[in-house]
Amino acid sequence: MPSGEEKDSLGSTQYFKKNYMIALKNKTVITAVDEKYEWMLEWWYDNVRYNNPDLSITIADWGMSAKMVEWAMANADTYIPLKRHDKHPWFHTVQLVIDSEYEYAAWIDADCEIVGDISRLFDYADDEKIGLTWDICRIPECFASGVIVAKNGGNDLLRDWSNLCVAGTERGPQEALNKLLREEPDYEIGYIKIMPGDYQWLRKSLESGHDNPTKKIIHWTGPLGNDIIRKKIAVREGEREGPVAYLKGNLTDLVEQ
Numbered sequence: 001m002p003s004g005e006e007k008d009s010l011g012s013t014q015y016f017k018k019n020y021m022i023a024l025k026n027k028t029v030i031t032a033v034d035e036k037y038e039w040m041l042e043w044w045y046d047n048v049r050y051n052n053p054d055l056s057i058t059i060a061d062w063g064m065s066a067k068m069v070e071w072a073m074a075n076a077d078t079y080i081p082l083k084r085h086d087k088h089p090w091f092h093t094v095q096l097v098i099d100s101e102y103e104y105a106a107w108i109d110a111d112c113e114i115v116g117d118i119s120r121l122f123d124y125a126d127d128e129k130i131g132l133t134w135d136i137c138r139i140p141e142c143f144a145s146g147v148i149v150a151k152n153g154g155n156d157l158l159r160d161w162s163n164l165c166v167a168g169t170e171r172g173p174q175e176a177l178n179k180l181l182r183e184e185p186d187y188e189i190g191y192i193k194i195m196p197g198d199y200q201w202l203r204k205s206l207e208s209g210h211d212n213p214t215k216k217i218i219h220w221t222g223p224l225g226n227d228i229i230r231k232k233i234a235v236r237e238g239e240r241e242g243p244v245a246y247l248k249g250n251l252t253d254l255v256e257q
Contacts, residue, residue: 024054026103027122028078030096031110032060034089038068040110040226043233045075047114055119058105060096062089087168093145094162094173098153106131108217109146111225112200113232116216121199125149129193130158135174136197137204143181143192145174146219147200157191160184203228 029048033041041059048057059076060083061069073079078101085091097105104122108114124131131149135142150158161177170176181188197205201215203225220228 024052024056024119027106027119028056028058028100028102028104029106029108029118030058030060030100031108032062032080032089032093032096033068033110034063035065035068037110038064040229040233041068041072043229043236044108044110044112044114046236048108051114051116052118056102058096058100058102060092062092085166085168088172090172091165091168094148094158094165097148097150098158098162100153104149104151106150107148109219111220111229112146113218113220113229114216115218116214118199118216121147121149121195121216122151124193124195124199125151125154126193127151128155129191130154131193131195131199132177133195133197133200135202137202137208142174142178144200144202144219145172145177146221147195147217149195155191157184157187160187 029052031041031044041064045057045059048055056077057075058078058080059072060080061072063082063084064072080096083089083092093107097107104125106118106121106125121131131147132143132145133147135144148158153159157180161173161180164170164176164180165173170179198212198215199217201212201218203219203221205211206218220226
């Protein structure tokens with residue numbers, strides 16, 4: 001269960017819950033999809049809500065269908081209409097974090113599965129630093145862009161990163177970030193707080209046999225990750241319709257051998 005439902009030292013669940021909700025009031029998680037990937041949005045949303053029922057959700061429209069726009073407007077705490085980009089809307093990822101109306105904002109890719117309480121995620125952002133995790137599956141290692149946490153619009157690194165993204169000269173936000181860090185290595189020292197891998201456990205780590213029972217977010221990257229998400233959605237929909245043995249995110253159960 002989310003940590004906000006635990007008891008405090010005095011055994012008062014109600015008091016602790018109230019303060020937990022106040023602490024989350026100024027925080028949001030953000031994602032965005034276009035029509036091609038909107039099929040995974042409700043799955044992403046359900047996972048956030050189940051594990052973090054008091055956390056505000058922001059959904060941005062990158063070209064969703066009219067039906068999904070209607071759904072997002074009805075279910076998200078904050079809905080942001082379409083903002084076009086000449087190459088790909090994902091170049092607006094970082095700017096969504098900067099422009100958030102909340103004091104703390106966390107971008108989480110739509111192909112990430114939230115499997116636990118992520119309320120402490122926001123502890124990794126302050127007035128000087130943004131929170132990021134390592135992409136340990138790349139050689140050399142670099143920072144991953146699937147989860148980004150910032151406070152009050154972030155810092156100079158976040159703004160320079162957004163400018164480079166919007167310019168559209170790199171493949172995507174992750175490549176833009178790591179290009180910027182190669183050119184300005186001081187940014188890594190003074191502007192980034194490194195988060196535990198639990199806040200973005202990568203599919204490739206699971207494939208190589210590395211797992212952690214304390215992980216909070218699994219990033220199901222790439223086409224194989226999309227296939228795993230589809231299977232998870234199919235199982236969940238089957239559960240709603242009748243008795244089905246639920247496969248609890250075990251990679252070996254979900255991926256055809």
